[in-house]
Amino acid sequence: MDFGLNFFPVFTPDHKPAWQFYREVIALSRLAEEYGFEHVQTVEHYGTPYGGYSPDPVTLLSAIAARTKTIRVATGAVIPAFTHPLQLASKLAMLDNISEGRLDVGFGRAWLPQEFGWLGVSLDESRRRFNEGIEACRRLWSEQDVVFNGEFHSFGPVTLSPRPVQQSGPPVFVASASSPDSCAAAGKAGHHLQVVPTIVGHDVVVKMLAAYRAAWADAGHAKGAARIQLKYNCYLSQDREAALRRGEELENNHVVLMSEAAEGWARTQSDQYEGYDKLVHKAREYDFRKALANGKILAGTPSDVVAQLDTAREAFGDDLCISIQVNPGYTEYRDAEQTLRLFAEEVAPLFKPAER
DSSP: OEEEEEEOOBSOTTTOOHHHHHHHHHHHHHHHHHTTOSEEEEOOOOSSTBTTTOSOHHHHHHHHHHTOSSSEEEEEEEOGGGSOHHHHHHHHHHHHHHTTSOEEEEEOOOOOHHHHHHTTOOGGGHHHHHHHHHHHHHHHHHOSSEEEEOSSOEEEEEOOSSOOSSTTSSOEEEEESSOHHHHHHHHHHTOEEEEOGGGSOHHHHHHHHHHHHHHHHHTTOOTTOOOEEEEEEEEEOSSHHHHHHHHHHHHHHHHHHHHHHGGGGGGOOOTTSTTGGGHHHHHHTOOHHHHHHTTSSEEESHHHHHHHHHHHHHHHOSSEEEEEESSOTTOOHHHHHHHHHHIIIIIGGGSOOOOO
């Protein structure tokens, strides 16, 4: 089991200004590198307190890459539907150069109706744009004189500049919300996987990972080469009740702001997003203690979190990279740093690195 750090800002500006959040993210990233974490990653969202402080993960990851030397930087995820593939591939190749070959690229479909509306993109096109964008980026990274004729974009011949440092381009991850079919498609294509257990049930995650691993093996990809990231919010303290109080407060903040951002689903339907019209109702039924008992959050003392990770490992496998968020919501920096240090010193050493 490997460990990484993820950043998903969910709070209003009155809690913390953007410049302060970015400064804290860079400081935590440098500390994670000192502790030997595998990666840092961040999201792409627009226009609301739900992730809106990270409209361009490439910009933030470039600042992190410039201040670190060994830790990998990962998008978790960029949205091909919102950017021309030549622009997206070029920005990511530039980041791969800035980081000297430390980039992992997670691609996602996006899911908030207002983001699609603001950017003039149809929700019903999201999967096709997602697939086309990944194909175009991979070709631009690995080929020269690319001529691309897709449903949404046609261009070429063009040779990307700058070229990525990593041969054939950065490793590709697919962010999957809940669909075993999308996980299987990622495995068949030889892509790596990003999953957020917080938003789906335990049994669903088991089915997603089983579908992914089976498709990877059936396609003949190298055994043990698949990389699976599971993302968790983490609340740690030597005082269990203090950790749980902080966790409950900040998880409820996340649910409220996510619900507000997702209100558009009350007026929207798409066969590309089955069940999303029920998201807000489900979110309002959220119960922190139940979520903790169901393994959707890491919280408590270091020994509590070790037990929680042991449970995850038994259920989901040894070939995992657990990507923790130590500063969910408007977490004070001192609490985020304490969580990171406790995790790195008292939790991570009890788990062997994943074999690849």
